[in-house]
Amino acid sequence: MHRLTSYEPGREWTEPADDPRVVQDLEVNDLDRLPWFYKRYTRPLLRIELPRDLPPTTASAVAVLAGSADVAPAELDLPRLSRLLHLSAGVVRTTERPYGTYLFRAAGSAGGRFPLELYVAVPDGSAVPAGVHWYDPREHALVQVGPPPSGGAPSVVVTGVPWRTGWRYRERGYRHVYWDAGTMLAQLLAAADSSGLGASLHTRFPDAAVAALVGADGVHEWPVAVVGLGDEGPALEATGSAVAGEVDAAPVEFPLATAAQRAGDRDTLGAPWDRGAPVDVTLEATEPVEAVIRSRSSQRRMDPTRGLSESMLVTFLRAALRGVTVPHRVVVHDVEGLAPGVYRWPDLSTPARAGALRDELYRVCLEQGLAADAAFVVIAATDVGALDDREYREAQLAAGLVEGRLHLLAYGLGASASGMTFLDSAVPALLGETLDALLFTCVGVPEYVPAAGGLPGAPTEFRMVTPRVAD
Structure with missing residues (x-):
């Protein structure tokens, strides 16, 4: 995978590697095949509008990232979940292109492709409505796609959509899914830490079970990470089928990416990442996490x-x-x-x-x-x-x-x-x-x-600065 998705002199980055495992007949950056910006569900499903007034925090973003912020523990509720989701994956900016409105999420993404979906799996007994919910990033709402999982704590499940980034980067988009997931998780974890939510990052989990939990097919969408939001392990055991939805009208499969993903699949939940001990930093700042994320571009x-x-x-x-x-x-x-x-x-x-x-x-x-x-x-x-x-x-x-x-x-x-x-x-x-x-x-x-990113339901409209590589 790594060798076949590597760039080298003498071959344009838009050209495929000469190997039968790589898709050869794809015209990259074809605007007639521009992938959807986010998943769609045609079946009527229960929608829960998230609060649009986000609860403020006071801890310095630098202190939060250094692990030295003093934040009182808090329980997950709908306002805190609303803040968490918007600051990690909500639509914060838009710009007009000849082919329509382009949506930009809170966290950065290679080529502005944003190949991630977020789900919230909430067992019974939480202050947040129980169920498996897909996060609608444009309307800032939860869409229930499955019944509540059993046991454990609420969790955020992050999935990757390889076609959304492969449309521009071919099979190298496999790397981009994980780059972008890490970039987004930096903001999600900072948002959780700054509001007192105990967050645990898992990158080892039962892939097939987590995919089934959120309705991902394992080819055009597969799980990338799980973030538990509580003292217990994340609730990942499905109690019923999830609605699958569609990632695009006609997504292209990259068999090499599918094979690479499946080669790493596991059957059990692993230990969460070590978040690391607090570190000493020589500089401090007063801006809270939400202000810094909105200013980021x-x-x-x-x-x-x-x-x-x-x-x-x-x-x-x-x-x-x-x-x-x-x-x-x-x-x-x-x-x-x-x-x-x-x-x-x-x-x-x-x-x-x-x-x-x-x-x-x-x-x-x-x-x-x-x-x-x-x-x-x-x-x-x-x-x-x-x-x-x-x-x-x-x-x-x-x-x-x-x-x-x-x-x-x-x-x-x-x-x-x-x-x-x-x-x-x-x-x-x-x-x-x-x-x-x-x-x-x-x-x-x-x-x-750059202009600050907008609040839920009110993204900032802006004009693109001259890009580094032409679209």
Whole structure:
């Protein structure tokens, strides 16, 4: 999977790899086949309108991400669930395109494809209506698709829709599903932590059972992660059939992605992720999580003449990598107190590869300007050959989680960030190590301040800034 979805010089990123396991006859970015922005249900189903006035919080977003915020425990109720869902996957911005209104969710997504669906599985006895509910991101409502699960605590089930991102990125969209899931989960977990909800992230679970619980078919939609919201383990045992719904009118299957997903399937619920001990950060900010998330956007222009401080880089990396074991490297362009070059976090004493690398990053990142204009670029990289199929999923998700946290930390402290794709074959030479890149995140000084995202039911309308890669 990783090799067949890698970019290399001499082949455009839109072209398929020459291999029979890769779909060859797909015209990517075909607007006549633009996938739906979210799932649809044709059968009349019970809808529960979520509160549109979101309960405010006071803890600093930076402290929340560092694990040092003092937040009183709270029970899940409908207002807190409403806040959680909107700040992680609600529609917050729209823009008009020749083919219609384009919807942007609260969390970032590679290419603006947003290939995720969220469900809330609530057993009997909770303050939230019992049942398995799909989250309608545009109308900000719950749609009951199944009966209440048995036992345990309420949970959020995240699924991926490979066609929605594969429409643009082919089979490489498999990686993007997990990147985007990690990015979104960074916001969901921060929203939960800031409101006092005990949240536990599970990436090992009985795949077939969880898919059946939410009505996913395992081909065009499959489970990616489960977040328990309570002291008990998540309630994942179905007590009846779920309505399947449709992810698109005519979704295309990517057999390679289907095979990769099934190869990592498990039968039992694993332990939750270690969220990590609180970390010391040198910088603080007062903005709460909801304000930072609304201010966050995918930056398209950074000022290459302005750098950031070493204390800012250290704050970002310590908090973003809390509890994450995937190795990360940092390419420094302009950080006060640090010489330009490649550093192997957490060692900032001397670069592993010294020198100015703006031009090289520009080439490695497919001539996207942000890679050269950023103050520094964070790179998740590991030996994917040493991972089993489930660990590969988890590594991609972890890279996305770090990217999502970097976004929040950057916007919380007056900087900006943007995820970035890359030429896989060029990464070992860049890093000076035989490692496989998972994800690049550019962090720098913004050239503009984006309009804040809207509240439920009132997304902000905006005009697109010149994109880094033409649509």
